[in-house]
Amino acid sequence: xxxxxxxxxxxxxxxxxxxxxxxxxxxxxxxxxxxxxxxxxxxxxxxxxxxxxxxxxxxxxxxxxxxxxxxxxxxxxxxxxxxxxxxxxxxxxxxxxxxxxxxxxxxxxxxxxxxxxxxxxxxxxxxxxxxxxxxxxxxxxxxxxxxxxxxxxxxxxxxxxxxxxxxxxxxxxxxxxxxxxxxxxxxxxxxxxxxxxxxxxxxxxxxxxxxxxxxxxxxxxxxxxxxxxxxxxxxxxxxxxxxxxxxxxxxxxxxxxxxxxxxxxxxxxxxxxxxxxxxxxxxxxxxxxxxxxxxxxxxxxxxxxxxxxxxxxxxxxxxxxxxxxxxxxxxxxxxxxxxxxxxxxxxxxxxxxxxxxxxxxxxxxxx
Numbered sequence: 001x002x003x004x005x006x007x008x009x010x011x012x013x014x015x016x017x018x019x020x021x022x023x024x025x026x027x028x029x030x031x032x033x034x035x036x037x038x039x040x041x042x043x044x045x046x047x048x049x050x051x052x053x054x055x056x057x058x059x060x061x062x063x064x065x066x067x068x069x070x071x072x073x074x075x076x077x078x079x080x081x082x083x084x085x086x087x088x089x090x091x092x093x094x095x096x097x098x099x100x101x102x103x104x105x106x107x108x109x110x111x112x113x114x115x116x117x118x119x120x121x122x123x124x125x126x127x128x129x130x131x132x133x134x135x136x137x138x139x140x141x142x143x144x145x146x147x148x149x150x151x152x153x154x155x156x157x158x159x160x161x162x163x164x165x166x167x168x169x170x171x172x173x174x175x176x177x178x179x180x181x182x183x184x185x186x187x188x189x190x191x192x193x194x195x196x197x198x199x200x201x202x203x204x205x206x207x208x209x210x211x212x213x214x215x216x217x218x219x220x221x222x223x224x225x226x227x228x229x230x231x232x233x234x235x236x237x238x239x240x241x242x243x244x245x246x247x248x249x250x251x252x253x254x255x256x257x258x259x260x261x262x263x264x265x266x267x268x269x270x271x272x273x274x275x276x277x278x279x280x281x282x283x284x285x286x287x288x289x290x291x292x293x294x295x296x297x298x299x300x301x302x303x304x305x306x307x308x309x310x311x312x313x314x315x316x317x318x319x320x321x322x323x324x325x326x327x328x329x330x331x332x333x334x335x336x337x338x339x340x341x342x343x344x345x346x347x348x349x350x351x352x353x354x355x356x357x358x359x360x361x362x363x364x365x366x367x
Contacts, residue, residue: 003028006067008051008101009074010034010044013175013183014117017217018071018224019044025225031064033101034074039177039353051097052076061104069228070105071115072098072150077181080305085126086144094146099153106161113234114165115224116154118147122169125321133324136169136237164234166227168220171241171323172310174342175217176349178294181302184248184310185346187271189356190296192259192347194278196359197285201264202256205271206311209249211320213241216342219335226333233331239323243336248311251340258344260360271311272304289357299355 005022009015010032016039022030023042030044037046047060051074061067076093098116105111123134124141131138140148151167158165174185195202223240227233249265256263275296282296312318350356352364 001027003068004031004065005029006031006033006064006070006105008033008070008072008098010038010046011036011177011180012073012075013173013177013180014170014217014220015071015073016040016177017175018073018221021218021221021225029065031067033060036179049101051101052093054096054100057100058104061101066108066110067105068110069113069115070102070111071117071224072102073117074098074101075181077302080302085121088144091144091146091149095149095153098150102153102157106157106163111161111163113163113228114154114158115227116150116165116167117220118151118167118169118237120169120171120321120323121145122147123321123323125318129319130321132320132322134239134321135324136239136327158235164231166233166235167237168223168227169237169239169323170215170220171213171239171321172246173215173217173220174339174346176346176353177217178299178350178355179301182306183301183303184307185343185350186299186301187275187304187307188255188343189347189350189359190275190278190282190299191271192261192359193285193357194281195261196259196357197281202252202259202261203264203267203269204249204252204311205269205274205307206249207268208312209247210310210312210318211322212246212248212310213244213322214246214339214342215241216337216339216345219337222335223328223333226335230332233333236327236331238328238331238333239325240328240333241323241325242339242342243325244339245322246339251343254340255343258360258362259347271308275300275304285357289354291354291357294355 011034019038020040020042032044033047049060123130127143253263
């Protein structure tokens, strides 16, 4: 019997990794839903859909076989990223997107399991300092957030439809998707490529050392497959990270060495404005190295705003939001990866796909 798995937000930093991983799963057909086709080496059914168009969502679902499992990894964000996290209209848009695509999927009696992505905003990390470590058993934080709107929708419809759900709360995600809202790998790689071209130092884009936890998109994909197959993971919420603590500023010199550059912390700068000023330099890099034709804006999406936040590019760093991953380990998922190795993997992936030029010891794999 073939499982038909729907991945919503399939071109995103998490969604693209899930499409690639799930396409290798035996007896599985992946149905990828997003505006853009996921840029992955995998076999899947693609449906270009505007999630804010309810009729278009219904038509897309009607064209699919019975969906047995679904992963919801889509999000819409405001320009500049952070302001939208407090915007009521943006919260309602995110709820509507989930409802539009999942309503026609989950009413089918053959539907079995839904996975939805959240994050540390669930603990109010964008509003106030959070207890360390934040735990899934903590009371729901009293702030407005689209996570709560979506979670309430999921709980209500699962009770009516008798299917299971799992919610994951990943931290800072490292992946290979471009043009997305929050993938710090892309702006880091672009800073390196431009610095190498201009013969300048690899300048850290901030003033302070923010303390975070990262998660490799491939690891989240593995956790999703685990949750599908582990009955004990149904109707549960899990924090998930790589398993270590990530301080980008501390990793910067080591990263510079791998990229053939010299790290610098002398002149903090606004990475958003700096990258906007380098479009002509990037155009020359694309031509010189025979890269895929793409503008900086097309590659970055909103990810340069995210890197600015992580590197404390405005002022003082935000208080750390470190989470406990004991619950998911005790439940049976033990995956982990060194966060520096994860970052290097995805930079190399961007080089292999001719999105970034070769950098230092990171050269294209021989294929």
